[in-house]
Amino acid sequence: MSISEDAASTRGERLVFGENLAPGKFVGLSFKNGLLNIVTLTLYRFWAKTEVRRRIWSGVSLNGEAFEYTGRGKELFLGFLLALVLVVLPLLIVVFTAQFLAPQLAFLIILPVYLVLFYLMGFGRFTAFRYLASRTHWRGVRFALTGSPWRYAWSYIGYMLLNVITLGWFAPAAQRRLAAPLWNGLRFGDREFKFDIDRARKVGLYGPFTVFWLGGVVSYFVFMGVAIALAGDMMPKTASEPSLAFIAFVYAAILAWAVVLSVLSAPYQAAILRTLAAGITLEDARFSFKVGWLEMAGLVLTNLALVTFTLGFLTPVMEARTAKFLIRRLRSEGEVDLAAARQAERGPRMGEGLADAFGMATV
């Protein structure tokens, strides 16, 4: 086969996603990771996360070729150490000295610290995505995220404040606005993704969000009312320590409310997936998610059960089945000349330190 023939046969491909993920096969890995985490005082978690990602990535394919995750546990570990020394420890020192040495001024010192924390969360989110992109290969070519994490962090903190001021009602708009720079900056090799926010807006978010918000507020007051009424009888009268039954009751109430919230948020979560997919393009390829709210609720509830009842041990299984759920519902139309993509520059040397420090999960 000559080169020109080969090039012609691959020019302009439709994107077809596939997966051969078997969540059950992640059970063994879950236990191995969980036990090694305990033995190493959780220091193994960076390598554990890397192995889970490697296996999920290689279980997902595009046009018959599996993705590849090339990240290393060591890179995540170094990123964590760096974030610890440069950010977390200085912030903790500032907060503690403020509280102990000048309690009257503590408020003045701690408020800016919280603003810095919000800023760093946005920064951490962007750099975590940048690291993930740079460690994702397909047909030997890696992804890359261009753009400024500093500017992203400013948007992030701005939207967070707007969110607080509007009692959460800015959140749906913020979802798209925060996704835009991540997808506009994404490259496969030298091919550029774009995020068309107007196209994304065609999938409405405020309807499902209203259901979630109102339902959340109403159910909160209902649960608090019921809990206080029931807890009144169970509250210990003289003893200082609450009884076991009372503790069990509190946990059961929190779990029940989490179930209600999961169901209420399912339409909104599904709509977020649909609106983001609708906005993304790669040359002539467009994307769509076929996700209904009922199946979304099913996924969220089963994931909740899987993680809470195993105290987090089966988190890798949860991640694998979530990836499976998403890939099976991801469609694409239109063609891209993938073969013409040229290799991207190497990405950052360390990864995700800040995101890890703030407990932010990105798969």
Place this chain on the structure above:
Amino acid sequence: MQARFHDGLTARSLPVEVTVEAHRLSFDADGETHVWSLADLQIEDLGDRLRLSHPKVGDGRLTLDAAAWRASGGGAGLKAERRHQKREARLVVGLAVAGLAIAAVVFIGMPAASGPLARATPPNIEERMGRNFEAQLSIAFRPCDPGAGQTALAAFGQRLEAAADTPFDIRVRAVQAPMVNAFALPGGAVMVTDDLIALAKTPDELAAVIAHEAAHVERRHVMQAVWRSLGLGLVLDAVVGGGSGAGQQAVLLAGSVADLRFSRSAESEADVRGQQLLEANGLSSQGMAPFFERIAAKGEGAEAGAVRELMSSHPDSLSRARESAARARPGAPAFTPAEWAAIRMVCQKPKRTLRQILKNPLGD
């Protein structure tokens, strides 16, 4: 053997024919012959397919059929697999050692260093910290109203302070809380709950408990506990991170169990020193033994819940009762009968008549 080659420069997918020889594999792509040594070959299992890469080739990848690869001498992959397992075993051992070292610092080093650190902490810093603690605590532990009872308790604190070698004002106060306990804060504040006062049968018993807390202040055990829990909390939280995965919860739980307020040796030291402070004032030091005996008995009886808090922060009541009985000396009671009567009433609000309630509904 059929394979697809991705050269790592573009995303072209080239069909190639791979030949496996003794120590290498080779194939032609774009009229160029590629030779990869089998020694460093990395093999990723994709189910029925394999993805081969080679550190010297960089981003280049070969994907091929797993069965065909095994048929053509794919045993070479085993070596790389064994190397990988060895590397992981070394990593786990290294991390476990690091984890143990951190645990040793947190659970052994920090408690050992907390004593010298506490003694080196300038008193004015401890005082400021104490005021901050007090402000936060006063929400849960409401101070009882001022009156003769509080005055008697405060005066007793000053007598202990005079005998003690401490830069702090020992400020004793009764507070309202649904538990039997007494505790010292950084900087010299000592709080006694109304339930503990109710449980004490004689002035000697109450005086012994307060003197014990005053000894904690003098020996700076409070500051020591602050340092220890700071080290425990900060280091553990920082190392374990903010996630919620498996193992993280287990480690954090172990940390909270280890964070008991004072060590056993600090409690014994405070017992001995507390009795000395009483004796220096010519007071009886016989109150501690009966009080702790009663606590130990209650720990199994009907009021078990009420004293459990005190038991958990003051362990081994019975053995300590025996030791303090052996050391105890008679002396004057710490409070006059009038003072004692006032202290017994310190947290009880006078009964209000209907007329008083109508005149002043909030009762202050």
